[in-house]
Amino acid sequence: MIAILLLLVVGLLLSAFYSGSETGFYRATRVRLVLDSRSGDWISRGLLWLTNTPALFVATTLIGNNLANYLTSLGTVLLAQRIEPAGSHFVDLIAPVLFTPIVFVYGELLPKNLFFHAPNRLLRLAGPPFLLCTVAFLPISGLLWVFGRVLQRLLGSTPLRVRLTLARRELRQVIVEGKEAGLLHGVQQRLIENLFETASDPIAPFVVRLENVTHAPLNASRRSVLELAKTNNVDAVCLFDPHSRELVGYVRLADLYLDESPLSDSIQLLPRIAPTEPVIAALIRLETSNADMGQVVDRQGKTMGIVFTRQLTVPLFDGV
Structure with missing residues (x-):
């Protein structure tokens, strides 16, 4: 009798554990998981890894819930047989009816409600055993994960955008x-x-064609470059090789005024950027390189134009 009751309790606890953990995963703040994982917390790293592989998480939860339901059902049947050894059909029918509200309240409703209101705290407590179950169920859940990936390939859908x-x-x-x-x-x-x-917009609309960019040959004099910049009312001038007609960099007007060294010593390199690169990624690259502009090139290495750092920041301050 004690073994049967223990089997029921274990099944009920497992049902509560997996049901609550499932709600906790959907309610947990990903930002908190990222911050904790970067601080070196291995539990948060494991949970973050599971959130990035939702198919494996769902498979583990399904296996765990099925195991819990099987143990609960087995315990209910054994308890009914112990109460009425003669095998009365009435006991076999009434036992599941009596235990269903208990399983629903304590194995589903209560843990889901608790994890719903405190997902981060409870998920951290449930994290180690859940990660252990993930490893234990991996031979089965791994097959389900592979099957899901095959279906994803065939259907052409991906959860990445979601x-x-x-x-x-x-x-x-x-x-x-x-x-x-x-x-x-x-x-x-x-x-x-x-x-x-x-953030995800490409830089293509911000690209300025070369013929519309103020440029001068590499062998131009300092004075001519200054006059060209003043005439076109720009603070930087692109320089190109007069022989290959390829861009070699740019010079800032302020550097020409402050430094009397040769023009070649004031040349700033142009970061190479793909036309499909997002605005934020291109802006970060330009700011990291301390560049006022970047050279947009296609896959063949052909220059498509110039993108200016100042232009990329305009949409960010719209309405600010």
């Missing part, structure tokens, strides 16, 4: 909560919203 959308939505929610808490001002919120809107 995950990116969810991640962006979570970040927006964090920003809204930060403003409500008084941590962010309206200007800061607008700047971050502009960042989200333009």
Whole structure:
């Protein structure tokens, strides 16, 4: 009798564990997991890895829930047989009816409600055993994961866009909560919203063709370059090789005024950027290189034009 009751309790606890963990994964803040994982927390790293492989997480949860339901059902049947050894059909029918509310409340409803209100705290406590179960169920869940990948290949669908959308939505929610808490001002919120809107846009619309860019030959004199910049009202002039007609860099007008060294000593290199590169990625590369402009080249290495750092920042400050 004690073994049967113990089997029921174990099945009920497993059902509560997997049901609550499933809700906790969907409710947990990914930003918190990323921050904790970067600080060296191995539990957060494992949980973050599972969130990035949702198929494996779902497979582990399904296997765990099925195991819990099997143990609970087996315990219910054994308990009914122990109560009525003669095998009364009435006991076989009434036992599941009596245990269903208990399993629903304590194995489903209560743990889901607890994980819903405190996902990060409870998920951290449930993280180590869940990761252990992930490894234990890997021979079976791995097959399900491979099967899902095959279906994904055949159907041509991918959860990547969905995950990116969810991640962006979570970040927006964090920003809204930060403003409500008084941590962010309206200007800061607008700047971050502009960042989200333009983050994935390519730089192609910002590319300026070479014939529309102020440029001079590499062997031009300092005076002629200064006059060219003053005439066109620009603060930088691109330089090209007069023989190959290829861009070699650019010079800043301020450097020419402050430094009397030869023109070649003031040349700044042009970072090479692909036309499909996102605006934010290109802007980060230009700012990291301390460059005022970049050279946009295609896959064949042919120059398509110039993109200016100043132009890439204009959409970020729209309405700020």
